[in-house]
Amino acid sequence: MNNLGFFLREAFKNMRLNALMSATAITTTAICILILGAGMLVSAHVQGALFRVSQDVEINAFFPEGVSDEEIEQTRSSVEGYPEVERVTYVSKDEALERYKEIFAESPDLYEGLPTDALPASLEVQLYDSSDSDAVASKLEAEGTFEDLRYPQQTIERVNEFVGYVTWAMRGATALFLVASVLLIFNTIRLSIFARRKEIEVMKLVGASDSFVRTPFVLEGLVQGLIGAAIAALVVLWANSAFVSWAQEQIPYFAVSSSAVNIPFMLLVLLGVGVVVGIVGSYLSVRRFMKI
Amino acid sequence: MIYFDNVTKVYENETVALDNVNLGIESGEFVFLVGQSGSGKSTMIRLLLKEMEPSAGTIRVNGLKLSGISRREVPVHRRNIGCVFQDFKLLPNKTAAENVAYAMEVTGQKRRTVRTKVPQILDLVGLSSKMDKYPGQLSGGEQQRVSVARAFVSQPPILIADEPTGNLDPDTSVGIMQLLHRINRIGTTVLVATHDREMVDVMRKRVVALENGRVVRDMVRGGYTNE
Known part of the structure; x- marks a missing residue:
């Protein structure tokens, strides 16, 4: 390790002297990682939006006429105790009418003259996971206090199925991007080291050990990978925040949220891929020219 | 210091580069290795540096058999040359x-x-x-x-020069040879492969001549040719 200073100086000096090659390697890395990052962003947002759509599904359980406040309270606390249930909202007859009026505010003839108790009271049951809706529905039925249950079971199933497909498609696409990036970066590094194979030969002839020859190249690969990935990561971060604020303003009905992207994780992946590919790529490339 | 014992090197394309070479160079000697291109001079040097292995025979440098040096130890070996x-x-x-x-x-x-x-x-x-x-x-x-x-x-105890004056004009060559001579005088074993006839004739050092991979002449104070 006391050679670290020497190796670092060598690495940076080589990058400066082979500026064009370094720039090529950095640019290639940046572009590849950028594509990878874009893929991850799209994937995260699509999944996030679908997940939130599926989360918005709720079960409406209607109470019959003449149910007592006590019964309502009892049922409500019982339902709140279900492990699958995230939130329960009680909608009284008055509130139901208010909502109805709000929805049809444009055409007052639809509600004028309705008696105040025309609509039934109900519980709005929000689940943690919409795939539990069948199970929860049968529990609600077993309570015996409800007259009617309404939940879009088919929609839920379809949405869940769709989310599953999309998730796998996105993972596949991301994996393909990853493979393509790795190969492209590898190739660029190989070319830049190929251009310097004579140097490697000379180093070996004056008695440099493999690791002595290799280390500056590997450090160079690491630094290039890191710089390329960092550039790409900055662009991806900027694109993400720009997209989120644009979407929230222009297409509010799509549930785009900044919380859909796990930013620390994504940065870790992008920088990690850059660094690892840089290191492994240069390690393997140098090795090919050291068999002397 | 440097010993070739019955060393043969046959390349993959079946060219016989060295054919049963025996040669001993003692510590502190100055030796010219002469011969035409393809006579085996470079092959001997590459074998000494352990850039490749002989097909048969043993080479000893500095008391060590080269065949016993592992890949990992090759850099250390090269620092002696x-x-x-x-x-x-x-x-x-x-x-x-x-x-x-x-x-x-x-x-x-x-x-x-x-x-x-x-x-x-x-x-x-x-x-x-x-x-x-x-x-x-x-x-x-x-x-x-x-x-x-x-x-x-x-x-290093040994200095090897492979056609050191091959790309230089005669005057410059003399300077390089003088340098090698000075290095030899302080005790370094020097081996120079060359086909620079004048230089060899002027220096009057030990001359080992190779022809088609065989040692055909070994003279203590020789010239490029027999005369």
Whole structure:
């Protein structure tokens, strides 16, 4: 390790002297990682939006006429105790009418003259996971206090199925991007080291050990990978925040949220891929020219 | 110091480069290895550096059998042999001083030692004014002197030169040969492969002549040819 200073100086000096090659390697890395990052962003947002759509599904359980406040309270606390249930909202007859009026505010003839108790009271049951809706529905039925249950079971199933497909498609696409990036970066590094194979030969002839020859190249690969990935990561971060604020303003009905992207994780992946590919790529490339 | 015992080297394309060579070079000797291109001179040098293995026979350098040196130990072995090549083999991205320094750095020497030693050795080869020039800015003779400085900076017991004057004009060649001669006088074993007839005739050193991979002549104070 006391050679670290020497190796670092060598690495940076080589990058400066082979500026064009370094720039090529950095640019290639940046572009590849950028594509990878874009893929991850799209994937995260699509999944996030679908997940939130599926989360918005709720079960409406209607109470019959003449149910007592006590019964309502009892049922409500019982339902709140279900492990699958995230939130329960009680909608009284008055509130139901208010909502109805709000929805049809444009055409007052639809509600004028309705008696105040025309609509039934109900519980709005929000689940943690919409795939539990069948199970929860049968529990609600077993309570015996409800007259009617309404939940879009088919929609839920379809949405869940769709989310599953999309998730796998996105993972596949991301994996393909990853493979393509790795190969492209590898190739660029190989070319830049190929251009310097004579140097490697000379180093070996004056008695440099493999690791002595290799280390500056590997450090160079690491630094290039890191710089390329960092550039790409900055662009991806900027694109993400720009997209989120644009979407929230222009297409509010799509549930785009900044919380859909796990930013620390994504940065870790992008920088990690850059660094690892840089290191492994240069390690393997140098090795090919050291068999002397 | 250097011993070839019944060494044969056959390349993959079945060219016989060395055919049962026996040769002993003692410590402190100055030996010319002469012969035409393809006579086996370069093959002998590459075998000595363990760039490749002989097909048969044993080679001993500095008391060690080369076949017993593992791949991992090859760099250590090479540090005992300073090398000068026809095409100089300098690192193009390093200045004259840095090229010489690199040969010390590979052996893990301290920066301070490197800093004091490099100017000394470049002064010795007469290049103290061109320390910071890159190989591309130096003439052939100057590059070869850098290369000699690099080969000798760690004071290896053996110095090998493969056609060191092959790319140089006669006057420059004399300078390089004088340098090698001085290095030999302080006790270094020097082996020079060459077909520079005049040089060999002038120096009157031991001459080993190769022909088609065989040693055909070995004279203590020889010339390029028999006469």
